[in-house]
Amino acid sequence: MKRWLLLPLCLSLQACFQAQLNGGVGGSDIELHRLSQSDQSIYQSVSWDRDFLEERIGSARWQSMNPKLQLLWVGVFLVPRQLDESEYYLVRATGGTDWDSDRDRSLDSEPALVRGSWHSLVPGEQLRIRDNRVSLLTEAVYQYTLEHFDWNQAMDLGAALDELARGLVGDVNQDGEVNYSDVLRWNTYLHRNLYLGETKHLDELATAISLGAPPATVQWAALRVIESARSTRG
Numbered sequence: 001m002k003r004w005l006l007l008p009l010c011l012s013l014q015a016c017f018q019a020q021l022n023g024g025v026g027g028s029d030i031e032l033h034r035l036s037q038s039d040q041s042i043y044q045s046v047s048w049d050r051d052f053l054e055e056r057i058g059s060a061r062w063q064s065m066n067p068k069l070q071l072l073w074v075g076v077f078l079v080p081r082q083l084d085e086s087e088y089y090l091v092r093a094t095g096g097t098d099w100d101s102d103r104d105r106s107l108d109s110e111p112a113l114v115r116g117s118w119h120s121l122v123p124g125e126q127l128r129i130r131d132n133r134v135s136l137l138t139e140a141v142y143q144y145t146l147e148h149f150d151w152n153q154a155m156d157l158g159a160a161l162d163e164l165a166r167g168l169v170g171d172v173n174q175d176g177e178v179n180y181s182d183v184l185r186w187n188t189y190l191h192r193n194l195y196l197g198e199t200k201h202l203d204e205l206a207t208a209i210s211l212g213a214p215p216a217t218v219q220w221a222a223l224r225v226i227e228s229a230r231s232t233r234g
Contacts, residue, residue, distance in 0.1 A: 024099050030045040050099060137183050141161065
């Protein structure tokens with residue numbers, strides 16, 4: 001099974017995201033909000049799990065697929081692309097099962113239950129790019145903004161997110177510069193080494209979210225991800 005046989009699903013009138021913690025998280029409840037009205041959901045979906053994908057493409061094809069490629073599809077979900085490019089949006093993933101909780105780069109026989117929520121701040125223009133994520137790095141950025149940014153100042157928010165990204169991650173999309181797009185494109189399988197801090201802090205944040213830890217505990221773990229990258233960078 002070639003990757004391009006699934007690509008039409010992500011090249012339609014919807015944008016393609018993936019929910020990730022240690023691995024792809026399937027069966028997550030997805031909510032999309034305008035950041036200016038973050039208490040009102042404008043779209044809901046569910047991230048793809050193994051059973052959905054196996055049914056969608058056929059059991060034989062799924063079983064013959066490279067395990068590393070399977071990992072890139074578990075946790076995928078779609079959101080509308082026809083949204084205001086000048087706005088910021090908040091994507092929230094809640095629950096589901098982490099299909100590579102032990103990070104051995106293959107689907108777990110018994111995926112780990114996820115009890116908490118994690119988030120991704122997304123500029124409207126970024127929705128036109130199909131390869132975005134709700135990940136440990138986007139959650140770290142989200143938690144940082146809760147204390148330090150004014151979400152109502154969109155222009156200032158964009159500049160602040162780009163500056164925050166430069167202290168957090170390397171050039172993920174290999175376009176010669178580091179900005180917030182690199183955080184949104186960061187993939188735990190492909191780019192873990194591009195996180196600038198100690199990866200043990202990523203593991204701590206994943207554990208806090210998976211266990212459904214209290215918000216203060218999740219925020220503490222998320223800020224450690226930011227602080228570690230800054231201190232390592234010097």
